[in-house]
Amino acid sequence: MKYNYSEIEQKWQKKWEEANIFHAETGSPKPKYYALVEFPYPSGAGLHVGHPRGYTAMDIISRKRRMEGYNVLFPIGWDAFGLPTENYALKTGIHPRVATDANIAHFRQQLKALGFSFDWDREIDTTDPNYYKWTQWIFLKLFEKGLAYKSKALVNFCPNCKVVLANEESQGGVCDRCGSQVVQKEKEQWMLKITAYAQKLLDGLDEVDYLPRIKMEQRNWIGRSEGAEIDFAISGSDEKLRVFTTRCDTLFGATFMVISPEHQFVDKFKDRIENYAEVEDYKAFAAKKSEFERKMQTKDKTGVELKGVKAINPATGKEIPIYISDYVLNNYGTGAIMCVPAHDTRDWEFAKKFGIPMIEVISGGDIEKEAFTDIENGTLVNSDFLNGLTVKQAQEKMFEFLAEKNIGEKKINYNMHDWVYARQRYWGEPVPIVHCEHCGMVPVPYDQLPLELPVLEQFRQSETGESPLVHADEWVNTVCPKCGRPAKRETDTMPQWAGSSWYFLRYVDPHNNDALASEEAMKYWLPVDWYNGGMEHVTRHMIYSRFWHRFLYDIGVVPTKEPYAKRTAHGLILGEDGQKMSKSRGNIVNPDDIVRDYGADTLRTYEMFIGDFEKPAPWSDDSVKGCKRFLERVYNMTDMLIDGDECRPDMASKIHKTIKKVSDDIESMKFNTAIAALMTLINDIYAKGSVNKAELSIFIRLLCPIAPHICEEMWEKIGGEGFASMAEWPKFDADKLVDDTIELPIQIQGKMRGKIIVPVDCDEADAVELAKKEVADKIEGKTIVKVIYIKNKILNIIVK
C-alpha cells in the first residue's frame, strides 16, 4: 500500500484538533509537566527549518510525557514586537499591525502543518494590548521599587541619518542604511537595575539543571570578580581617589593611577590641573571614538597626565602621577584604577609608552620583557611587610592593613551592566510614564493599563533620533495623573526583550484580566520543567527573564525563585554548503517545500536524525530521502502483519532492548541514536519477513512522538484503542534484555584474534578452553603466561 503522507497528515491534524487532545487542564490530578520552547518572532520570511529542530525535540518530550500519564502544558505564541516589522512598514507603508497579523497567520498554519502538539487555546501575542498590559504592569512594579530609572547611556547614533540604531543595525560600527560611521551619543535612557540582582542570578544557577555550558556562559556574562576598593590620598588636599583592584597584594608596585575620561575627578581639580586644555581635548577625542574604534585599539594606549595633581600610594607613602585614559571604563568599578605596570599587561603597555617606572613586587618573571601576571607562582618582594608571602597570603595581609588604616575594604564587582531598557521606535510597548513639569515622572495608574500604542501613519524617528511616537500629538499630550495639569507621555518604547521576559507566566493562565496569571495556575504549573531553545538566547533573554522572575518572586507575585528548572539548547541547522543559511548565500531551505514533497513526519524525523542535537548540522536533501524511505518501510510493515498477543521469543530481546534505548535516548536528547535503534529493529523485522500485532504495537508507540501522523494511521489499522498519541508508553522487561549466549572477543597480546560463542556468565575455565581451540594456530608452540578474562566482555591471552 502506498504511503500517502499528505492525506494521512491532514487527516490526523484535523482529528487531533476536533478532539482537542493536547489541551492542558489546570488543576488536573495527573502529575503536571510544563515543556517550553522559545516562541518565534513572526517574520515576513515565514518559518525557518531551524525552528522545527527545537520544536520537534520538545514536541517529542511532550508527547512522550503524555503517553507516560502526565498532564502536559506545551504552549506557543508570538514574540511579535520588533524592528524588522517596523522597517518593513517604513519600506512598504503597510502598518506593523497588519503585517504582524498576516505573519502570525502564516506561522500558525506552518506550525500546525508540522503536527506539533501545542495547546492552541493558550496562544499568546506580545503585541496584544491584553498581553502588554501586564508587561507594562511589571515595568511599573520595577519603577515603584526603584529598579527602573532614567539615566544617561551611550547609544549608537548615525549622524547622517540622524537616527538611533540598535546594535544589530550598526554591526562593525557602520550604519546599516547609509554606511557612515556610527558614533556613541549620550542620551537619557530608561534603564533597569539588573546589577542589583547579579548575585541572586549567580546563586540561582546552583538550583537549576542547565547544560554546563549554559551555566558557564551565564556566569561569564555576569562576570563576578572579587577584590578590594582602596583610597588614594591626593597631595595637598583632603580629597581621595578610590580605586577597585583584584590585586591588592601588588599595592607596593603601584607607580601611577589612571581615571576614565568621564571621571568627575577632572572637574573637581579643574583649577589645579596645569594642562587643563590638553585634558579637555583628550576627553573630546575619547568621546568621539566609537565603540568599534575603542575595541580596535586594544594595544595602542593613549592618555594624558593630569599635571599639578599627585596621588599618594598608601603603602609606600610616595607621590605618584595620575593619568586620564580611555582604557579605563567609567561604568566598571570606581572608574579609576591603581596601576602596577610590572604585573598587569595593560598597565605595562601604558607605562612603556609614557616612560613610567616599574617596581617588581612579585618575583618569578622578567618584567623588562612583559608583565608578570601569574598569581599561582611567585613570591612578594619589595613590599615591606608582605615580603616572602604568596599572592594569596599577601592579599589576606593587605585586607588587614586596609582595615587598620581605614582606607579600603573587600569589594565584589560584576561585569554585567544595567539593562538599557528603551528604544526610540514605534513597534514596541509604550513605557507607561507621564512627564509632568510639577510632579516629575509619574506612573500611569494601574487601572489605566494597558496604555495602548496609538495608531500612526508614519514611523520615522525625529531628526534628533526621538521615537516616532513624538508625532502622535493627541497621544503625547495628556494630563498628569497626579496633579491634573497638562503633561507629556514618555515616547520611548520598550525593547524586544520585554515581552519575552515573562511570557511563560502568561501561558499558565492566558486569558486572565485581573492578574498576569492566577495564583492557582502559577502554583500548579510553575516552574517550567524543561525549556529548550537556541544558544544565542542563553545570555540576554534568559538572564533578563530570570531577573524579572526573581523580582516578581521577591515582591510575592510568583511562587518560585527560578522560572526554568531545566534548560537545554539545540545547534543551528546550516545550509548544504556548511554555511549559516542566509538569503545572500542562497542556501535557505524552506520547510514548506519539505512538507509538500516528503511530509511533516519525514521532516521531523530527519531533523532529529541529522546529527548530535546540541551541535550545528548541515542540511542534506539526500538524507531527507533516507528518512522518507525509513517511514515507507515502517508503513509497509502492515503488509507483513500476523497475529500475536506477545512478542515472539526470538524478537523479544531485540524489542525490549529497543524500548530501553529509545526511552533513554529521548530523555538525554540523543534523538539520532533513538531513531537509529528503530531503524535497526525494522531491519531485523524485514529480515524476518513478518511482524506480529504485539510487536508492531510497541514499534508504533516508540516512533509516535517522533513521527506522530504515520503512527496514528497505523495504530488505527491495527485496531489500537483511541489515539496512539495517548496510548501508554511501552515498558521494557529487564529479564528480556539478556540473551542466552554472547559472542566473546578473543585477544592475544591485546590484539583481536577471533570470537567464540559462549553462554552468558560463562566460567573462565570453559571460555579459555574454547578460546584455545579457536586460536590454536596462533598460540601453537607458545606458553600462556597470563589470561585476562572480563565476564561477558573480553578474553585476552598473553603468550610468550
Next chain:
RNA sequence: GCCGGAGUGGCGGAAUAGGCAGACGCACAGGACUUAAAAUCCUGGGACCUAAAAAUCGUACCGGUUCAAGUCCGGUCUUCGGCACCA
C-alpha cells in the same frame, strides 16, 4: 588575552566507570525484479598488500600509563563558541 567545546571512512555521525573502532543513514558498487528505467528488495565496503587469505597500519600530531587507549595522563597543532582595555 581569559573561559569552554570539538578534531573518528567519500559525507552526516555511532561507540568513553578503558574491553570487537566505524552502529544507523547518505552517497557508491554489485545482484534480484523489469522489455527498459525508476521504485523496491538483497549483498558489499577504513587503508594497504592480495587471486584470496593472513599480516600490517588506522580515531588531528608527539610522547606516556596499561594485558588492553578514540576513551586516561603530559605536551603540540587546528577549529568552533562565549566573554573581553572588566582593573
